[in-house]
Amino acid sequence: MQYQPQxxxxxxxxxxxxxxxxxxxxxxxxxxxxxxxxxEAHDALSGLxxxxxxxxxxxxxxxxxxxxLGYRDANEASWSELVDVVxxxxxxxxxxxxxxxxxxxxxxxxARLLARKLCQRGAAGLALQDSxxxxxxxxxxxxxxxxxxxxxxGRLRAVKDTVxxxxxxxxxxxxxxxxxxxxxxxxxxxxxxxxxxxxxxxHSRETTADEIFSFARxxxxxxxxxxxxxxxxxxPASAYRNAGxxxxxxxxxxxxxxxxxxxxxxGRIISEESVEGIExxxxxxxxxxxxxxxxxxxxxxxxxxxxx
Numbered sequence: 001m002q003y004q005p006q007x008x009x010x011x012x013x014x015x016x017x018x019x020x021x022x023x024x025x026x027x028x029x030x031x032x033x034x035x036x037x038x039x040e041a042h043d044a045l046s047g048l049x050x051x052x053x054x055x056x057x058x059x060x061x062x063x064x065x066x067x068x069l070g071y072r073d074a075n076e077a078s079w080s081e082l083v084d085v086v087x088x089x090x091x092x093x094x095x096x097x098x099x100x101x102x103x104x105x106x107x108x109x110x111a112r113l114l115a116r117k118l119c120q121r122g123a124a125g126l127a128l129q130d131s132x133x134x135x136x137x138x139x140x141x142x143x144x145x146x147x148x149x150x151x152x153x154g155r156l157r158a159v160k161d162t163v164x165x166x167x168x169x170x171x172x173x174x175x176x177x178x179x180x181x182x183x184x185x186x187x188x189x190x191x192x193x194x195x196x197x198x199x200x201x202x203h204s205r206e207t208t209a210d211e212i213f214s215f216a217r218x219x220x221x222x223x224x225x226x227x228x229x230x231x232x233x234x235x236p237a238s239a240y241r242n243a244g245x246x247x248x249x250x251x252x253x254x255x256x257x258x259x260x261x262x263x264x265x266x267g268r269i270i271s272e273e274s275v276e277g278i279e280x281x282x283x284x285x286x287x288x289x290x291x292x293x294x295x296x297x298x299x300x301x302x303x304x305x306x307x308x
Contacts, residue, residue: 021090021094021095021096021097021122021123021124022096022124022125022165022166022167022168024056024057024096024124025057025096025098025124025125025168026125026165026168026198028056028057028096028247029098029125029168029170029198029199029224029226029246029247030168030198030199030224030246032246034241035237035240035241035245035246035247035248036056036057036246036247036248037055037247037248037249037250038055038057038058038059038098038247038248038249038250039053039055039057039058039059039250039253039254040058040059040061040064040249040250040251040252040253040254040255041058041059041060041061041064041089041093041097041254042060042061042064042065042067042068042085042254042255043065043068043085043088043089044088044089044091044092044093045092045291046064046254046255046258047089047092047093047095047097048092048093048291048292049254049291050093050095050254051093051095052291055095056095056096057095057096057097057098057124058089058093058095058096058097058098059097059098059100059249059250059251060082060085060086060089060097060098060099060100060123061100061251061252061255062077062082062100062101062102063100063137063251063252063255064251064252064254064255065077065081065082065085065100067255067259068085068255069081069085072137073135073136073137073140074134074135074136074137074140075102075105075133075134075135078105079101079105079110079113079114079117080117082099082101082114083114083117083118083121084121086099086118086121086122086123087121087122090121090122090123091122096124096125097122097123097124097125098123098124098125098126098127098168098170098249099118099123099125099126099127100127100251101114101115101118101126101127101128102128102129102131102133102135103128103129103130103131103132103133103135103147103152103155104128104133104155104159105133106133107133107151107154107155108154108155108157108158109158110133111128111155111158111159112155112158112159112161112162114126115159115162115163115167116162116163118167119163119166119167123167124167124168125167125168125169125170126159126163126167126168126169126170127170127171127172127201127226128152128155128156128159128169128170128171128172129172129173129174129201129203130146130147130149130152130171130172130173130174130175130188130192131144131145131146131147131174132145132146132147138174138177138203138205139205139230139231142179144174144177144178145178146174146175146178146180149187149188149191150191152188152192153191153192153194153195154195156169156171156192156195156196156197157195157196159196160195160196168198168199169196169197169198169199170197170198170199170200170201170226171189171192171193171195171197171199171200171201172200172201172203173185173188173189173192173200173201173202173203174203175188176202176203176204176205176206176211176215177203177204177205182211182214182215182218185202185215186215186218186219189202189215189219189222189223190222193222193223197223198223198224199223199224199225199226199246199247200219200223200224200225200226201225201226201227201228201249202215202216202219202225202226202227203228204231204232205231206231206232207231207232207234208232208234208235209227209229209232209235209239209240212227212232212243212245213239213243216243216244216245217243221244224246224247225244225245225246225247226245226246226247226248226249227240227245227247227248227249228248228249228251229248229250230251230252265278265282
């Protein structure tokens with residue numbers, strides 16, 4: 001059955017905060033008639049910056065969170081560390097957060113535990129990829145063994161049975177990354193849709209989006225399609241719209257920008273033995289205070305802190 005976008009209902013009934021954020025994310029991915037954009041966040045600060053820029057949803061990137069914790073994107077960071085970071089992002093931004101849950105950190109039981117904990121911390125969605133544990137970042141090396149289709153469907157069903165509609169469930173297909181070809185990607189997408197996925201994330205390491213668009217044509221929009229154009233970054237947004245893509249995730253750009261900026265600043269400071277030259281090019285302390293809401297604290301102190 002072909003997926004048909006539905007209009008977004010403005011006046012939704014009151015629900016828990018987590019369910020409300022999941023509804024917002026579902027509307028963006030599954031019900032929006034135009035292309036949606038989701039921005040990477042790896043901590044509360046990067047989430048706040050993305051929100052200030054105008055993004056309406058965030059991607060809690062496994063690569064970026066692992067990197068910010070000093071780990072490699074190879075399941076070196078634990079699921080509990082991931083959940084803790086997600087809680088800070090949600091709390092700071094109050095935006096729907098789609099969490100990169102890798103393969104669920106194990107079998108169906110680990111995946112459903114992860115989903116339940118993410119629900120408790122306010123996440124809006126979970127993306128699970130059909131990789132074996134431990135996974136390796138999709139762009140590192142050529143060894144990317146895929147999970148058995150039936151086994152991975154069990155992970156998806158376990159998550160869906162555990163959280164129902166409280167999380168948007170995105171099934172991420174690594175078949176093209178692993179060199180299994182388009183037929184296997186379509187076979188997996190069909191199986192994952194039947195297992196309860198709300199959307200399909202098709203991943204590619206090619207420098208053009210040709211195989212992404214080939215998948216979209218063959219898939220016929222049976223479920224919304226999510227893409228991550230890290231390698232095929234020259235593709236214009238209009239091409240995704242024309243292909244009927246639902247959502248584009250800018251998956252690691254904040255952490256990469258931060259790494260580049262910090263390397264530049266640290267290098268200049270140690271070579272120049274001064275901060276005078278870099279001061280005009282970094283955020284002012286006033287900008288930091290404004291971003292973090294110090295003015296609200298001052299107003300709260302005036303109201304609540306009675307000093308005699």
